[in-house]
Each structure stands twice: as C-alpha cells, then as structure tokens.
C-alpha cells in the first residue's frame with residue numbers, strides 16, 4: 001500500500017515544526033494537507049500517492065528549465081563526482097562570477113552565497129558599512145529573506161500568516177527599518193527630505209513577487225534611483241525572484257535602472273542552494289578580505305550548486321528563450337482571464353517574463369492595499385479545485401506563480417480546460 005500525504009504530514013509534524021521546513025509549504029492559509037512530492041520531470045511532478053500535477057510553483061522560482069532537466073542533472077552529477085565541496089576557490093566560481101558580471105552591467109564585483117536571505121542580509125550590512133549609516137528603507141509587502149532588519153512588514157509567508165513583522169526581532173533593529181508604501185513616490189520623497197542623510201540603503205523588489213505580483217511603476221523606481229544618488233544612499237534591487245526570470249537583462253534592464261547593489265538567487269542556482277550579491281566596485285571592495293565588512297560561508301560557491309547554476313544560465317541565453325517563456329506565460333494569464341470572464345468570475349491576471357500574478361479582483365493591483373482587497377476565499381477555493389484537477393498553484397493568495405521552459409501548449413491548454421471547469425462551478 002502506498003503511503004499517503006496525510007500520513008507523511010502527521011509524522012512530519014512530530015519532528016518538524018508544523019511539519020514543514022518553510023512556512024508557506026504548510027497549506028495553512030489555504031487549508032488542507034500539504035502534498036509530499038517524490039519526483040518531477042519537465043513541467044510536472046508526482047506526489048507520494050502517484051498523482052501528477054502541472055507545476056506553477058517551480059520550487060518558488062528556481063526551476064526555469066522545469067524539473068530534472070537532463071543537462072542540469074548531468075552537470076550536477078559530473079560536479080559531484082569530482083568532489084562536493086572544497087572550501088577553497090574553484091575555476092567554476094570564477095566562470096559564474098564573470099558570466100553574471102557580463103550579463104548584468106551593474107555588477108562590477110559579485111560574491112556567491114547560499115540563499116537569498118544571506119544575499120539580502122549581507123547587502124544591508126555592506127551598505128551600512130560603506131555609508132556609515134544605520135537606517136534602511138523597505139516597502140510593505142516586499143520580502144527580502146528572513147534577516148531581522150528585513151523581516152518588518154514583509155511579504156510571502158510572513159504576510160500569508162498575518163505576521164508580517166516577526167516576533168524575536170529586537171525593537172531597536174526594526175526601528176532602523178523605515179517601511180514605506182510600494183509605488184508611493186510622494187512617501188519616498190517625504191522620507192528622504194526628512195531623513196536622507198541617515199539612510200544607508202533602499203531595498204526593493206523591482207517587480208514585487210511576494211505580495212502576489214505587483215509591478216513597480218517606472219516613475220517609482222526612477223525616483224528611488226534619483227533620491228539615492230542625491231542623498232548618497234545605496235539602491236539595492238532585490239532580483240532574487242526577477243533575476244533571469246523576467247528576462248536575460250533582469251528587471252533592472254527592463255526598467256533601465258542601474259542599482260548600486262543587486263541581490264540574486266533562485267534561477268542562478270538552477271534548483272540548488274546558491275545566491276549572490278554584487279554591484280559597484282568601490283562598495284563591494286569594503287567586503288572582507290579587502291575591507292572591514294565581514295561576510296563568509298562554508299559552502300559559498302559550492303561546486304555542485306555552481307554547476308547547476310552555470311548550466312541553467314547557459315540555457316537561458318539561448319536566443320529566443322525569454323520570448324518563448326514570456327509568450328507561454330502570457331498564454332496562461334490571458335487564457336485564465338478569458339475563461340474567468342466567460343464564466344462571470346471576478347478575476348484578473350498579468351505576466352512579466354516567466355512570472356505571473358492571478359487575482360480575484362477586477363484589475364491587477366498596483367499597491368499593497370489593493371492586493372489586500374482581493375477575494376482570498378475565492379482564491380482558496382480556486383486553489384483546491386485546481387489541485388484536484390492536477391494543477392499546482394502556490395498555496396497562498398500572496399505569492400507569484402512561475403512558468404518554465406518545459407511548459408508548452410499541452411500543459412497550458414490542460415490548465416485552461418481545468419480552469420474552465422472550475423470557474424463554471426463559480427470557484
């Protein structure tokens with residue numbers, strides 16, 4: 001007899017807090033039992049009960065080539081067979097650093113770390129060390145990892161569970177984090193005119209993907225750039241999610257904004273734990289061993305993770321890669337919208353490259369307040385009925401979705417047919 005998701009979840013809860021190693025996996029906000037997966041291939045994955053799903057989570061972004069891409073698997077196997085970690089430099093690290101700096105002109109120096117959280121935390125420390133200032137600005141609903149300074153009015157799981165500001169973060173730490181409204185140009189101008197000389201950095205998701213998906217207005221990002229330059233504060237673009245996901249030039253290329261620092265993760269690790277932060281040479285040279293800002297990692301630049309990242313970045317450079325990915329993602333969002341309209345469901349959707357947002361409200365949101373007004377119950381019903389149909393969306397109304405290069409017409413058409421059935425029952 002096969003083991004069930006329910007059995008595994010019950011056992012997991014005895015040994016792992018909430019049965020999961022990252023909160024949104026728990027299905028707490030949508031209700032029900034999380035699915036335990038055993039295998040993935042291309043656009044699909046299979047749970048322990050043998051049921052298959054079309055995957056629109058892609059491990060929350062990294063799997064831009066789909067599950068178990070044969071070239072990535074081969075690269076990982078080859079690297080592992082030569083040694084899983086050296087704790088010393090390798091030529092492959094240099095190769096990926098050169099590649100990242102070539103693909104993103106704002107990167108003059110780059111350092112590899114193992115998670116987006118580490119990248120964000122290190123970039124903030126570096127910005128403070130460089131400027132000699134303590135205050136930072138972030139935006140409500142943006143998530144930059146679970147560093148204390150950044151876990152204030154955050155998005156993603158923190159928002160999903162209604163604890164956007166975590167317990168355990170000292171008031172004095174949170175006090176240095178100024179939280180403003182996303183896309184609120186006047187709010188940023190007012191804060192800079194009052195406190196500009198105390199602000200070390202502004203950190204922002206250029207396309208917010210942790211309060212569902214909200215696009216920054218060009219004017220918002222331009223204002224951040226201008227004010228940071230004027231007040232000698234650093235602009236940090238969090239491209240952990242958007243990096244090599246919205247296009248080869250990342251969101252900074254799409255918007256034409258040159259940040260002082262960028263944080264990357266997800267796609268650049270090809271499904272293995274790897275992330276990076278980089279940017280202006282004079283700022284990055286403050287890092288140890290060159291400068292006084294300390295930052296380190298036993299597994300930083302891990303050769304197996306670097307191999308997966310290099311192979312993934314090699315593939316996304318194929319001519320037409322992002323055109324096809326964007327087209328498929330648009331086919332999904334346009335298709336879902338027309339099926340919803342046909343069935344009289346209040347719904348909207350939008351895509352940026354290979355990431356998308358679906359909203360149970362009339363138009364795509366442009367602010368945190370607007371996303372909070374979307375119909376969460378309708379999302380939860382949609383999530384569960386689609387799950388029964390074998391379509392796996394993120395188990396939260398506040399997460400963006402992802403399409404991979406392995407998603408083709410077959411998968412998108414199946415998804416739209418399922419959505420038609422689901423919406424016709426007035427999801």
Ligand code: PMP
Pocket residue numbers: 060114115116117118120143144145146156205209210238239240241265266275
């Ligand atoms: N920044 C953004 C924009 C993210 O989406 C995430 C993770 N979802 C992070 C930072 C943190 O990355 P990690 O989970 O690898 O620590």
